[in-house]
């Protein structure tokens with residue numbers, strides 16, 4: 001304030017110059033403030049982005065208090081695009097970086113992300129696959145001395161007014177069709193009456209450990225819309241209004257499976273696919289807004 005009042009005195013002598021200096025002093029910090037955080041938090045809005053990373057997963061939350069959570073970073077070749085997209089949103093720091101499980105379509109892009117953003121802490125599933133992407137991920141965490149945790153079912157944390165609850169893993173699942181998938185971190189993120197169920201690549205075996213699952217507004221469907229992650233039974237139990245399917249067009253797994261998309265359509269749930277491009281949702285804790293033209297209106301059934 002002292003600097004401002006000094007400038008103010010000068011303004012009596014040279015009004016034009018002083019006004020210019022004053023506006024620089026006052027306006028620049030305000031601009032920087034507005035560019036990140038304040039404009040969002042003042043409106044008390046939560047932003048959710050399901051990124052188009054091809055066949056893989058990456059979701060970003062910008063909480064109303066400005067804190068950020070990135071859940072997975074897509075495959076290695078998507079890492080640079082994830083970085084670019086986050087930068088376009090003026091993200092400076094990822095307060096919580098979540099690796100749902102060690103498959104490369106989820107953690108391949110982590111190195112690029114960790115290289116370009118300050119990371120507050122990492123949440124890891126704790127399932128050790130021993131693959132190169134996972135080894136590199138752990139080494140980078142160690143190198144940067146990033147806080148690291150393996151939260152289990154029952155753990156919850158607040159990010160301002162948003163609560164993040166860990167639904168799974170409860171304990172390590174072994175001898176399932178994919179142990180890496182079945183030890184995914186599954187989160188329930190709640191803001192007011194709006195909730196997001198982020199299912200990682202959870203399959204039926206892990207699903208059994210969270211049964212009955214909580215209801216949600218938005219379901220990031222498990223395992224890229226695979227039949228072993230999202231079926232009618234699960235959709236009935238969670239009754240989402242919106243389902244997000246994260247996959248790459250023409251992937252070799254046939255994701256999303258017809259059983260899943262049939263069930264979504266039958267139940268009249270709004271469906272959004274990252275294969276059509278990155279998706280953006282905004283909520284004030286009561287209403288959720290999105291681009292209506294991004295809703296997928298059942299193209300498979302018409303074939």
Ligand SMILES: [Zn+2]
Pocket residue numbers: 056057103105106201223224
């Ligand atoms: Zn996956």
